[in-house]
Structures are given as C-alpha cells and as structure tokens.
Amino acid sequence: MEQRTELNALGEFALIKHLTQYFIPQHESTIKGIGDDAAIVSSDGVHDQVVTTDLLIEGVHFDLMYTPLKHLGYKAVAVNVSDICAMNARPKYITVSFAVSNRFSLEAMEELYSGMQLACEKYGVDLIGGDTSSAPSGLMISITAIGEVLPEKVVTRDGAKLNDLIVVSGDLGGAYLGLQVLEREKEVYKSTPSIQPDLSGFDYLLQRQLKPEARMDVLQFLSDLKIQPTAMIDVSDGLSSDLMHIAKQSMLGCDIYENKIPLAPDTIRVAADFGLDPLTCALNGGEDYELLFTITQTDYEKIKGSPHFSIIGHMTEESTGCRLITKSNEAFNLQAQGWQAFKE
Amino acid sequence: MEQRTELNALGEFALIKHLTQYFIPQHESTIKGIGDDAAIVSSDGVHDQVVTTDLLIEGVHFDLMYTPLKHLGYKAVAVNVSDICAMNARPKYITVSFAVSNRFSLEAMEELYSGMQLACEKYGVDLIGGDTSSAPSGLMISITAIGEVLPEKVVTRDGAKLNDLIVVSGDLGGAYLGLQVLEREKEVYKSTPSIQPDLSGFDYLLQRQLKPEARMDVLQFLSDLKIQPTAMIDVSDGLSSDLMHIAKQSMLGCDIYENKIPLAPDTIRVAADFGLDPLTCALNGGEDYELLFTITQTDYEKIKGSPHFSIIGHMTEESTGCRLITKSNEAFNLQAQGWQAFKE
Numbered sequence: 195m196e197q198r199t200e201l202n203a204l205g206e207f208a209l210i211k212h213l214t215q216y217f218i219p220q221h222e223s224t225i226k227g228i229g230d231d232a233a234i235v236s237s238d239g240v241h242d243q244v245v246t247t248d249l250l251i252e253g254v255h256f257d258l259m260y261t262p263l264k265h266l267g268y269k270a271v272a273v274n275v276s277d278i279c280a281m282n283a284r285p286k287y288i289t290v291s292f293a294v295s296n297r298f299s300l301e302a303m304e305e306l307y308s309g310m311q312l313a314c315e316k317y318g319v320d321l322i323g324g325d326t327s328s329a330p331s332g333l334m335i336s337i338t339a340i341g342e343v344l345p346e347k348v349v350t351r352d353g354a355k356l357n358d359l360i361v362v363s364g365d366l367g368g369a370y371l372g373l374q375v376l377e378r379e380k381e382v383y384k385s386t387p388s389i390q391p392d393l394s395g396f397d398y399l400l401q402r403q404l405k406p407e408a409r410m411d412v413l414q415f416l417s418d419l420k421i422q423p424t425a426m427i428d429v430s431d432g433l434s435s436d437l438m439h440i441a442k443q444s445m446l447g448c449d450i451y452e453n454k455i456p457l458a459p460d461t462i463r464v465a466a467d468f469g470l471d472p473l474t475c476a477l478n479g480g481e482d483y484e485l486l487f488t489i490t491q492t493d494y495e496k497i498k499g500s501p502h503f504s505i506i507g508h509m510t511e512e513s514t515g516c517r518l519i520t521k522s523n524e525a526f527n528l529q530a531q532g533w534q535a536f537k538e
Numbered sequence: 539m540e541q542r543t544e545l546n547a548l549g550e551f552a553l554i555k556h557l558t559q560y561f562i563p564q565h566e567s568t569i570k571g572i573g574d575d576a577a578i579v580s581s582d583g584v585h586d587q588v589v590t591t592d593l594l595i596e597g598v599h600f601d602l603m604y605t606p607l608k609h610l611g612y613k614a615v616a617v618n619v620s621d622i623c624a625m626n627a628r629p630k631y632i633t634v635s636f637a638v639s640n641r642f643s644l645e646a647m648e649e650l651y652s653g654m655q656l657a658c659e660k661y662g663v664d665l666i667g668g669d670t671s672s673a674p675s676g677l678m679i680s681i682t683a684i685g686e687v688l689p690e691k692v693v694t695r696d697g698a699k700l701n702d703l704i705v706v707s708g709d710l711g712g713a714y715l716g717l718q719v720l721e722r723e724k725e726v727y728k729s730t731p732s733i734q735p736d737l738s739g740f741d742y743l744l745q746r747q748l749k750p751e752a753r754m755d756v757l758q759f760l761s762d763l764k765i766q767p768t769a770m771i772d773v774s775d776g777l778s779s780d781l782m783h784i785a786k787q788s789m790l791g792c793d794i795y796e797n798k799i800p801l802a803p804d805t806i807r808v809a810a811d812f813g814l815d816p817l818t819c820a821l822n823g824g825e826d827y828e829l830l831f832t833i834t835q836t837d838y839e840k841i842k843g844s845p846h847f848s849i850i851g852h853m854t855e856e857s858t859g860c861r862l863i864t865k866s867n868e869a870f871n872l873q874a875q876g877w878q879a880f881k882e
Contacts, residue, residue: 217664219666233633238585291592293678300553323576
C-alpha cells in the first residue's frame with residue numbers, strides 16, 4: 195500500500211522546506227530564496243529586489259460573514275507590503291490574482307479592488323499584473339509583491355548578534371482580540387439573526403484585525419534615527435513564533451520581559467472581558483503586522499525615547515533558548531503557538 | 539435592491555480591465571502593466587524585468603483524474619515560462635503558492651514539486667518563494683515568474699506593423715486533441731471502471747496536453763537568425779484569440795491562410811477519429827504554448843527555410859479585420875472562441 199502522510203504532520207514552515215529541499219538555485223543573483231519574509235535577488239543595477247507572495251483563502255484566512263470585501267482588499271495588499279518592509283525595503287509592484295465561485299458578483303469584486311486600490315495608493319505600489327479564474331467554491335486571493343532596497347540596507351532574519359536589543363513597533367495582541375469580538379458577534383447573529391451585532395467600543399481592535407497597516411512609517415523612523423536593524427521580521431504569526439524565527443536563524447536565544455511587551459489599553463480591557471490574558475494574546479495572537487527587530491546595544495541611546503518603539507528584551511546564547519521573563523522574575527520558554535495553515 | 543452583475547458577463551480580459559481601471563501607476567519604472575503576456579518594469583540596471591502570474595485551479599484548469607501531479611507541476615512552471623518567453627525575455631525566478639484540501643497527502647505534493655523541479659532545471663529558473671495553505675476543497679496553484687530582457691530586445695503585443703509577416707513556431711491544435719483523448723477515456727472509465735484506459739498511439743498529443751514545453755529554444759533560434767519580432771504572444775487561448783490580441787493592440791487587421799497553418803500528422807489523424815476539423819482545433823483549441831509573432835517583410839529571407847517556423851499570413855489594415863483565407867480563397871472573420879475562465 196502506498197504511504198500517506200498528512201500535510202499537517204510537518205507544520206507550514208517544515209512543509210515548504212521539505213518540498214523545496216531539492217531545488218538548487220542556478221543564478222548567482224539569487225541571494226536569498228525561501229525562508230525569510232521575502233526573497234532577495236540582485237539586479238545588475240544599484241538596488242537589490244525583494245519578492246514575497248501570500249495566499250488568502252476564504253474560510254481559512256478570512257470570514258466574509260464579518261469581513262467587508264473592501265477591507266479584505268486593503269488587508270491583502272497591506273500584509274504583502276508588510277513582508278517587504280520587514281526586509282527594510284520599499285514596495286514597488288504587486289500582482290493580484292483571484293479565483294471565485296459564481297456566488298460572487300462583479301460588484302463584489304469591485305469592492306475588493308477598491309480596497310486594494312486604496313492600499314496601493316497609500317503604500318505607493320503599482321498593480322502590474324494578475325490572473326482571474328472561476329473556482330469550485332469560495333474566494334481565493336494570491337498576491338506577489340516586489341520591492342527594492344540598497345544591498346547594504348537589506349535586513350534578514352538571521353543577522354541578530356549576541357546581546358542585541360529586541361525592539362517592536364506599536365502594540366501587540368489587538369488584532370487577535372478584534373477577531374474574538376467578531377467571532378462572538380457572529381455566534382450571536384447565527385443563534386439570533388434578529389439581533390444587530392454590537393461592535394461599538396471596539397473600533398481600535400476591529401481596525402487592527404480588519405484593516406491593518408504595513409509599518410512603512412517605521413522604516414522612515416529608523417532611517418531618521420540612523421538605525422540599521424541587525425535582523426527583522428513582521429509580526430504575522432505572533433510575537434513568540436516570529437521572535438523564535440529570528441533567534442533560530444541567527445543561532446541565538448532570547449529573553450523578553452513581560453512588563454515590556456506593549457499592550458494597548460483596549461487590548462487589556464477587552465482581554466479581561468473575554469477572560470483572556472492580554473500577554474498571551476500578544477505572544478500568540480498574530481496578525482498585528484508590527485515590525486520586530488534587533489539592534490546593537492550602541493543604538494540604545496538613539497531609540498530609547500521614541501514613542502514608536504518598545505525595547506522588550508535582548509538576544510542571548512543559543513543554549514539558553516527563547517524565554518519570557520515574568521514580572522515575578524520567573525523564566526518560561528516561549529512556544530511557537532502561532533498561526534497554523536494546516537490544522538487538524 | 540442591490541445590483542448584481544455576473545462575473546462571466548464581461549469575459550476575462552474585460553473583467554481585469556474593468557476592475558483595474560482606476561489603478562494609476564505611480565512609478566516611472568512601470569513601463570507596461572496589465573494587458574500583455576507579462577508586465578515590464580525597468581530596473582536601475584542594464585536589464586528590464588518582466589513579471590507574469592498564473593492561477594491553476596483543479597476542476598477549471600486541470601482534472602486530476604487523468605493529470606499526473608508530476609506533469610501538472612511541470613506544466614505549471616512551463617506555462618509561466620512561456621509567458622516570459624513571449625516577451626522575448628529569459629525567465630529567472632518563480633514563486634509557487636498552493637492551497638489544498640486534506641484530500642492531498644504529503645506524497646502527492648512531493649510529486650507536484652518533483653515536476654516543478656524538473657521544469658525549473660530545464661528552464662534555468664530559481665524557485666525563490668511561496669506560500670502554502672489548506673483550502674476547503676481541491677488544489678489551487680499560483681505561480682509568479684520574473685524574467686529579464688535588454689530594453690531594446692523586449693517584444694510586446696502592440697508592435698506589429700502593416701504588412702508584417704505572421705509566424706508561428708511548431709504546430710497547433712495538438713494539445714486540444716490530447717485533451718479530447720483524455721476526456722473520452724475518462725468517460726469510458728466512469729461508465730465501465732474495469733476497462734483500462736487505452737492511450738496507446740496518442741503519445742504526441744498527450745504530451746502536448748500534459749507536458750507542454752515553453753519555447754525558450756525559439757528565442758535562441760530567432761537570436762541566431764538575427765530576427766527581432768515586432769510583436770509576440772504565446773498560443774495559450776488558441777491561434778484566433780491570440781492573434782486577435784496582437785492585431786487589436788497593434789491597431790491592425792490580419793490575414794492568415796488555411797493551407798499555411800501547421801498541423802502535425804497525429805493532429806490530422808486523431809481529429810478525423812473525433813469527427814473534428816483539425817483547423818478548428820488549431821484556431822480555437824489553445825494550450826499549444828507555441829510562440830506567435832510578427833516580423834518585418836525584410837526578415838523573410840532569414841526565416842523562410844527554417845524548419846521551426848511557419849509563415850502563416852500578414853498584417854493588414856485595421857478596417858479589413860482579422861480573417862482566415864481558406865484553400866478555396868474564401869475569407870472568414872476569425873473569432874475569439876478560446877479559453878474562457880468564467881463559463882456559464
């Protein structure tokens with residue numbers, strides 16, 4: 195009998211690594227292939243190019259019961275731009291493909307594209323191509339984004355050094371709580387369709403979930419502060435999972451401090467409503483699309499007063515592992531409990 | 539009541555044009571966006587870059603009942619490489635994303651990737667990125683390919699001039715007949731599963747359908763002959779539809795001659811078996827992935843003896859329209875009856 199291994203046996207990152215292990219780059223210009231926020235290829239000009247691609251599948255990545263198509267279009271572009279930013283690069287071009295069932299009308303697709311157009315204008319990205327198809331069910335969006343960066347400016351996940359400071363922009367956990375609010379109202383609606391969903395007072399968290407922004411502004415802040423991060427990633431899977439990528443690829447450990455993790459007041463308040471620990475939301479929630487990066491200790495003075503950043507810890511020896519240091523000074527190993535594309 | 543327009547009301551090309559009409563390129567480096575085989579962007583180096591993207595959806599673009607996953611992987615890469623070739627460019631990089639239901643095992647995906655790997659090696663393409671996801675149903679593949687070309691060498695669809703000769707590589711209609719053979723055996727199998735499918739004697743046509751090649755070799759032939767095409771497209775939708783793209787975008791008409799259309803002996807033989815006109819298969823079948831291009835009359839002497847090419851007609855005034863001249867010297871208007879991604 196033929197062997198059958200389920201796809202979820204490996205986890206998403208190991209799956210891609212497994213499937214692509216025999217692909218050997220043939221071009222010297224391929225500087226970095228699979229394994230970072232984006233690939234890096236050198237052109238014969240001044241800039242290198244970075245390339246990233248993302249799938250958004252209905253029922254897996256989004257729920258149209260509470261996601262307006264315009265927001266979805268905006269988010270689809272923003273999350274790809276975020277991957278480009280995580281390489282310290284500027285986004286320039288995207289291609290957008292979609293496959294849809296006949297459940298979707300032209301007017302629905304116009305909504306989707308109006309959101310994408312807003313994001314393209316906001317981030318200065320040109321839509322240069324795409325493909326469309328019917329599909330047996332649902333809506334599927336595939337986006338590829340291309341950006342450019344000076345070779346000496348590019349930042350990967352593997353460049354963190356021992357004792358580097360760990361910094362994150364904005365605040366964390368909000369997008370996950372926004373999702374909880376939406377899921378709760380969906381359940382209410384399903385059991386009692388006559389009740390209007392009550393989303394008042396959740397503006398910030400809903401915006402974090404439904405209309406996240408790529409932190410292109412952070413690249414400018416860093417440039418203004420004359421800071422070149424040593425490693426960087428965007429927080430898409432959750433702080434724990436994403437920080438562990440930096441640590442693993444830099445062959446280091448890390449310590450982060452509970453009392454340094456940035457949480458918005460709304461995150462703390464609504465987490466309490468749901469009986470959730472806001473710290474757990476920040477560590478494992480994901481989809482915040484903040485930039486998480488490391489800097490040399492000598493850059494501390496440059497960044498310490500900035501309202502845009504929180505210094506949350508530092509890189510340690512690999513043997514120490516990745517740890518959360520609590521307020522009571524206990525150390526717990528971080529766990530990658532982030533997003534899994536292949537669930538049981 | 540809200541208006542609802544079905545997506546198939548417009549046709550695929552008009553749909554993309556409609557949805558993207560308000561997207562204004564912001565970068566001067568965006569030379570050509572949507573509307574050719576690939577987009578063209580200038581880098582700050584010697585070469586321009588071309589970018590193309592394609593979706594392959596189970597049940598729409600392929601049927602796994604008779605498509606081996608390894609062949610599908612090969613074809614998925616080849617059709618994107620073909621789009622790059624149609625710009626007279628060399629493919630360099632691809633990203634591959636897929637979404638699958640839990641019907642698919644790891645071993646199945648290994649098969650798919652082994653085919654893609656073969657194609658990457660054959661065409662000299664580096665796999666640099668991708669995304670994976672579960673999906674509610676079926677298998678969906680999204681590929682983006684990036685190539686490079688010297689700015690003076692790039693060929694678009696809109697450069698044909700009056701009286702230019704129309705040339706096509708290889709032969710046409712075979713891929714469509716390969717599909718008919720496979721569909722016939724599928725019906726036999728469905729009605730009588732105990733009968734083994736009989737595919738003997740159809741090797742050429744099945745290869746045309748299941749494992750098409752991108753004609754990168756044609757670019758070398760043209761370069762050796764010192765021919766720079768004035769316009770080019772790959773035959774994916776069918777000769778009629780694809781030639782009409784060149785004519786329309788070049789604001790010209792065209793005449794092609796029935797007795798010049800290249801047909802393989804197997805195509806003629808099997809078309810007869812199926813009671814089909816092989817010429818119709820060539821005009822409307824599609825998926826041949828040959829290169830269709832125009833050249834100036836002065837290049838006639840260079841190409842006339844080549845075994846790789848057929849000169850099938852010439853460009854005419856726009857007012858004449860796009861015509862097929864039959865053996866009995868009758869003129870019929872060509873019709874774009876090619877592939878439709880959104881069927882009724």
